[in-house]
Amino acid sequence: MTSVRWLDEREARAWRGLQLMQLRVDGELARRLAAESSLSYPDYTVLVALTAQPEGRVRSFELCHVLGWEKSRLSHHVKRMEARGLVAREACDADRRGAYVVVTDDGRREIEAAAPGHVRAVRELFLEHLTEEQLDAVADAAETVLRALDVDCSR
């Protein structure tokens, strides 16, 4: 029972504020995405990562890395998305253990339909309320914390 250093007011304001903000903003984004498309927020992030690639195909493990997901989560999720026709899996020649995940035409259609509304919502709920200086400050803070966690911030 050594003495614990609890959060002081400044720390609590930053930490709790950030947590609460993320909870509310992400919740609202997910709700809007679900209302305006057939994609969940996780579906959306998968499709964004795929369509950012030249051919719309990525190795599973890379996708895990980009999304920060565990491989099992990705595997289950991709299976569900595959069943809905949004993505497909393809064998990998170079590494025969491996698998590619590929966007289908349907998947492309869905995300292209959903993206404008989502971006609009991100603006409306978050970006729009902050000055350029605040955006930079937030980004700097996030990058510092991520670097300390040894996460590659360059996407």
Next chain:
Amino acid sequence: MTSVRWLDEREARAWRGLQLMQLRVDGELARRLAAESSLSYPDYTVLVALTAQPEGRVRSFELCHVLGWEKSRLSHHVKRMEARGLVAREACDADRRGAYVVVTDDGRREIEAAAPGHVRAVRELFLEHLTEEQLDAVADAAETVLRALDVDCSR
């Protein structure tokens, strides 16, 4: 198909950076909490909210409001926590539809055991890497965004 204003570099850096940071930090916090206690991160937040109250008892709908959870999520979660002996439900005299959620002695013990490690982790993963100015900047930004969402920031 009107033209969409996508995120510029500054916006993307702030938004994606923040999202990624939250994902990684929260993930790591959850992992550590699970490793060092028998509480999940949601369990922890429920118990924090309860023990912050004078008697350790809160009406369910207030708890929903504080946590930003839907009532159904809270109901299910409290049921599970009740089964584990961490909380109890009590009838409400003033409003007979209502229910109180109360921390049990066991619940109190658990959170008192878990809290120091959790606070240490929050420091180590987040607070410690930022200057006081950065903490204030982040808090200001979060409060601005929350106010726009009409969320009461004063806890």
Next chain:
DNA sequence: GAGGGATAGTTGATCTATCATCTATAGTAG
């Protein structure tokens, strides 16, 4: 070229979250 550990991915069990629905009580207008 035969072990041996590391890596890629899948699977099933379990836990957690969300959605729609349902019951019961409150509050309010006529």
Next chain:
DNA sequence: CTACTATAGATGATAGATCAACTATCCCTC
């Protein structure tokens, strides 16, 4: 007092996330 609507909460079905195995391939060393 009755009817209407709103609110508090619980529930069951489903979707999503996590954990612990498990298989298959790769890569390295001897």
